[in-house]
Amino acid sequence: MNDIALEDRVALDAWYVVAAADELRPGRTRCVTLLGRRLEVTRRGCGEVEVAPEAGGGALPVALRFGYVWTTLGAPAAEVFAIPEYEEPDRRNLNAGSIGVRTSAPRVVENFLDMGHLPIVHTDVLGVEARAEIKPYRVDVTAEPDQILATRCRIFQPMSSLAATEGFEVDYTFRVPHPYCAVLYKSSAVDPARNDVIAIFVQPVDQDHSIAHMLVSGLDRTNSDQAIRAFQQFIFGQDRPILENQIPARLPLDPRAEIPIRIDATSSAYRRWLREKGVRYGVLA
Numbered sequence: 298m299n300d301i302a303l304e305d306r307v308a309l310d311a312w313y314v315v316a317a318a319d320e321l322r323p324g325r326t327r328c329v330t331l332l333g334r335r336l337e338v339t340r341r342g343c344g345e346v347e348v349a350p351e352a353g354g355g356a357l358p359v360a361l362r363f364g365y366v367w368t369t370l371g372a373p374a375a376e377v378f379a380i381p382e383y384e385e386p387d388r389r390n391l392n393a394g395s396i397g398v399r400t401s402a403p404r405v406v407e408n409f410l411d412m413g414h415l416p417i418v419h420t421d422v423l424g425v426e427a428r429a430e431i432k433p434y435r436v437d438v439t440a441e442p443d444q445i446l447a448t449r450c451r452i453f454q455p456m457s458s459l460a461a462t463e464g465f466e467v468d469y470t471f472r473v474p475h476p477y478c479a480v481l482y483k484s485s486a487v488d489p490a491r492n493d494v495i496a497i498f499v500q501p502v503d504q505d506h507s508i509a510h511m512l513v514s515g516l517d518r519t520n521s522d523q524a525i526r527a528f529q530q531f532i533f534g535q536d537r538p539i540l541e542n543q544i545p546a547r548l549p550l551d552p553r554a555e556i557p558i559r560i561d562a563t564s565s566a567y568r569r570w571l572r573e574k575g576v577r578y579g580v581l582a
């Protein structure tokens with residue numbers, strides 16, 4: 298048991314993904330770890346999903362959203378945040394993978410928000426080194442809803458998604474509605490008037506280990522689920538060694554930390570937001 302989780306009301310009262318709903322077989326139990334606690338996730342014969350601490354103590358709240366099973370160790374003030382696009386009838390919604398990473402949940406989220414790494418880490422796919430400059434964009438932090446929104450983030454991408462047939466300047470919006478989850482909206486290669494949505498729901502296994510659960514809600518009508526998943530996992534496979542080499546694993550929230558490493562506007566807003574919320578789990582306060 299990790300005591301810091303007990304002191305972190307924000308972390309305790311949040312909802313977390315602990316499994317992909319379609320990977321749970323009826324009548325079977327899967328053991329998972331969340332905030333250092335061992336939990337059992339069971340799909341009953343009737344289809345209902347239960348989550349309970351391995352040590353006993355009764356069932357935990359469960360929500361099924363976005364193809365994933367969510368639970369909490371505390372008492373969330375609200376439901377799991379909404380992603381309205383997910384409900385649009387012509388969307389392809391799929392669990393794009395659940396990938397273990399040896400680092401803290403906030404490191405995974407911060408990397409997901411960082412435009413600057415795209416030309417360097419995902420060279421010739423999500424960016425090109427010759428056009429690596431990031432134009433100014435806007436970051437807003439609001440209380441109602443409680444989230445960070447970075448808008449008008451633009452970058453040239455040779456292959457913005459598997460459905461892209463040519464490079465173009467992609468417009469991104471990043472949204473952080475949860476300390477360990479982020480949603481990005483990027484111009485769709487299929488329909489320029491709409492966005493593909495990619496979300497990352499990070500399960501903090503403990504302070505230094507995470508599972509990144511990915512959702513793709515896109516407009517691609519040509520590629521198979523398997524190919525779309527493989528593309529997302531290829532991209533995340535490029536991020537993973539970078540993430541695992543970041544030291545310390547816990548995200549430093551002190552604004553003086555990690556100088557002179559360049560920190561972009563969204564990252565610094567994210568660190569400030571976590572600090573102001575009083576998040577302790579997975580960070581160095």
Ligand SMILES: [Fe+2]
Nearest residue numbers: 408414418536
């Ligand atoms: Fe990346």
